[in-house]
Amino acid sequence: MSSDSLLSLLPLICISVTIMILMLQIVLVPGDRLSYWLTVIGVVATLWATFFITPLLPQQATILLTVDAEARLFSQILVICTLLLLPFCHRIPTARGSSAEYLLLLLLTLLGALVLASASHMAALVIGVELISLSLVVMIAYPFAPQYSTALETGIKYLLLSGVASAVLLFGAGLTYIGLGALEFSAISQAFTDIDLMEQGLVLSGLMMVIAAIGFKLSLAPFHLWTADLYQGAPLLSATVLATLAKAAMALALFRFYLAADLAVLQVINLGIALLAILSMLTGNLLALFQRDLRRIMAGSSIAHFGYLMVLLVAISTLHSVEGAAQSRALLAWVIYLVTYLAATLAVFSVMLHIAPASEAFHQTQLKGLCQRHPLSGWVLLLAMLSLAGIPLTAGFIGKFYIFTEAVNGTLWGLLLTLIAASAIGLFYYLKVVLMLISPAEGAEADPVTGRWLTRLPIILIALFIVFVGIYPPSLIDLLSQL
C-alpha cells in the first residue's frame, strides 16, 4: 500500500482519531463542553481532509475501499450533513449527567457512512451498514431527559428488525460468494456470464438479498413497516440522524454498488427494483395521507421519495451501456435528487428540533399558525414542504425534474404514470401541512414559540440553500458535476 493510497483515507483517519481522542477525553478529563467542541473540530477537520485528498484521486486503498472523485463527493455530502446536525447536539439533556456518548455514537455513524461512501467490496458494505445500525440502536434508546416513553421499545424494535436485515445482507453476500468466488463489486458482473445457470441463480438471489437489505435500511416498501413507528417513537434527534445521515449514506452506497457491480445488465434485478419503486411510491404516499403527526408524515414521505430514486436506477438500466456520458448524467441526477431531498428533510426536522426538541408527539394542530407564532420556523417549514412536493423555484423541483428527464429518456411510461399519480397523492398531505402553517393561530396554542439562537443557524442555511438552488440551479449543477 503506497503512501498516497494511505493518505487518500485521510477523512476516515480523521474521524477515527477524533473518536479515539473523544473516548480518552471522556475518561480522563470529562466535560460536556470540551467533548462538544472536540467533536466539532473533528468533523470540520474531516471536511477539510476530503478537500485535501482531491489531487491524489482516484486511489484503490486496500481491496475494501476505492477512493475516487465520486467517493469524495459522497463523503463531503455526508460530512456537511453531520455538520448541520451538530448545533442540535449542543447540550443534549440526558438523564445520565453527561451527553458525550451521544456525540461518540454520532461520530461512529458518520464513520460508517464514510466507509459506505467509498466501499467497493461486500465486506466494506457490511462494515458500514453495521456501524450505522448499531450506533443508531443506542441512539434511539438513549436516555434523554425527559425520558421518551417509547424510546426503549423503539430501540428494541429497530435492533431486531435491523438485525434481521443485516443477516439477510450477510447471507446475500455469502450466496454471491458461492457463485462467483469474489466479493469485489467490480467482479460481480464480469464473472456473472462465465458461470453456469445454477450458480447464476444463486448469485441473483444473493444480489436480491443484498438489495432487499439495503432496501430495508432505506425503508423501501415492502420493507417499510418499521418506518413510521421509528420516526415517531425515537427521540427526535435520533430520528433526525436516521432520516438524514443514515438514509443518505445507504442511498449513496446502493448507487455505488449498483454502478460498480454493473447491475444494470441484470434484467431480473432491475425488474425487482422497478417493483420496489412502484410499491414504495404508492405505499409511502398513501401511508402519509391521513397521518396527523408530522413525523409519521415524514416517514411516509421518505418511503415515497426513495421510491422515486429507485426509478432512476431502472432508468439507468434501460440505457444499456452505463459508460461515459450516460453514467455521469445518471450520477448527477442521483446526487442532485438526494441532496435536494436531504435539504428539505433536514429543514423539516431542524424546525421540529428547534421549536420543540423534547416533545413526544408533533401533532398537526401544533403547527397551526406557526408562520405567525414563529415566522422563521413557519416559513422554513412551509418552504421545505413545497420543496418535498416538488413545486418550481424550490430545490425539490430540480431533483424531480432530473428524475422525470431520466425516466422519459428510458421510456419508462408505466413508472412515470405511477410517479405522477404518487406526486398528486403527495400534494394532498404536503399542502395540508402548509395550510395548517399559514392558517391563523388561535386559543391556547397561540403562544409565541421560542428557540435557541445556535439552532437557528442551520435552519437559515438550509432554507437559503433550498431557495437559491431553486431559483438558480446552475450553481448546484456545476458544483456537483465537477467530477
Added chain:
Amino acid sequence: MLALIILILTLGALSAALCERLKPGSARYIALATVTFDLLLLLPLTLTQPDQTVAVGLSEGWYLYEHYNWIPQFGVAVILAVDGLSLALLLLTLLLGIIAIAASWREIRQRCGFFYFNLLSSLAGICGVFLALDLFLFFVFWELMLIPLYFLIGIWGYEQRHYAALKFVIFTQASGLLMLVSIIALALQHQDSAGDFSFNYFDLLSSGSYARDSFWLMLGFFVAFVVKLPAVPLHSWLPDAHTQAPTGGSIILAGILLKTGAYGLIRFLIPLFPDSLGYFAPWAMGLGVVAVVYAAMMAFVQQDLKRMIAYSSISHMGFVLIGLFAWHSLSTQGAVYQMVTHGLSAAALFMLAGIIQHRIHSRQLSDMGGLWHCLPRAGAFMLFFVMASLGLPGLGNFVAELLVLMGSFLVNPWFAVIAASGLLLSAVYGLRMMHRAFFGKALISRDIADLQPNETAALATLALGLLLLGLAPQLFIDLTQPALDNLTLLINQTYHQMAGDAQ
C-alpha cells in the same frame, strides 16, 4: 421590459406584505398602484405596430423579444416575447387584476398583507405564462401561479375552502406533470435530432408531429390545458373552487386562469403538434360541444348563484375549444375573442355575486328575490352582464360566439348546430336566475346598501369594455389577427411538409 413587468408585480407583492406590517391598510394601495403601473407600462404597445426586426425563427409579428441565460446545462433560457395575442391577454390580466383588487377592497379584512401578496404573485405567474416562450420556463410559471391561488382559496374562502383548494391544486398539478413529461420528451427528441438539449419554443415548433409517440405527447399537453379550460369530464374542480373562493379569487380564476388553458392550446399544443388538427380535432370539438350543452344544463339546476355562474363559465369556454380545433380563420379569431369577452363578463358576474353575498350573507337563489328594490344599481348591472353572456347583439360575447359558430360551421356543421343550442340554453338559465334573484316577491326587508363608488366604477369599466368589443370589433381583431395569421402560416407549412414527406 417584459421581465420588468413580472418583476414589478413580484416586488409589489413583497412590498405589500411588508408595508402591511408597518402600516395596516397600506397593502391594497400598493397593490393597486403596482398593477396600474404595469398596465400603463404595457398600454403604449397597443398603439405601435409589431416590430418586424424581432422576427425569430419562423414566425413574425412580435412586439418585443427578450432572452436571458438561466440553466445552460438543460438548454433552458428565460425567453419572453409578446405578440398581439399575448398582449391582449396581458391587458386582460392586468385589468382584471385591478378589478379584483377593487372587489377585495372592503371584503378582505384579515391578513391583508398576505392577501395582496398572493393576489399579486398569482398575477405575476399568469403574466409569466402569457409571456414565456421557453417550455421549461412556461411550466415553471404554470405551476407557480397555482400556489398563491391555493392560498387565496384556502385562507380567505368560504365554508368548504380547504376541500375546494386542495381539489383545485391536485387536479391542476397532476395534469401539469403530464405536460412536464411531454415537454421533456420533446426536448429529448430534439436532442436526438439536432444534438442539443433545448426547451426553446422556436426550436421545438411543429417537432411534436414528427416525434415518436406523438399522439401520447400531445395528449399530455391536451389534458393539462383542458383541465384549466375546463372541459367535461375534467371540470369538477371548477364549481367548487369558484364557489368557495373569495370574490377577488373568483374573478382571477374565471377571468384569467381559465384563459391560460386556452392560451396553452393556441400557443403551444397546436403549433407543436399541427397534425393534431387532423386526427384529433373531431374529438376535441366533440368535447367542446359536450361542455357547452352539459354545463349549460347543469347551470340551470344550480341553487347556488356562484355555482351557477361557474357552470356557465364551463359552457362558454366550450366555445373556445370548438373554435380553436376548427382552426378556421373566423373560428380561431372568435375563440380568442371569446377568451377576452368571457373574461370580462364572468369577472363582472362573480363580482356581483360577491356583492350580493356580502350584503345578504347567502349565495342561495332561494334566499334572494326582489333584490331589485334594495339593489337597483346592482340589478341593472346584473341584467347587463347576463344579457352580455347570453349573447345579446351589440355586446362583445355575441361577436365572439357568432365568429366561432360561423367558422366551425364551415368545418363541421353538425357540431356547430348542436353548439348553437348553447346560446339558447344560456338565455334560459340566465333569465331564470335574473328572475328569481331580482324580481318576484321581496324576501329581504332589511335596508341594504346599494353599490359603493369603487364597485360601480369597476363594473362600469367592465361594461364599457364589453360595449366597445361589441360595437367596434375590428379594433381588437386588428390587434390579434397578425399573430393568428402567423400561426396559421406555420401550421400550413408543416402540413405541406408532412404531405411532401408522405409522398
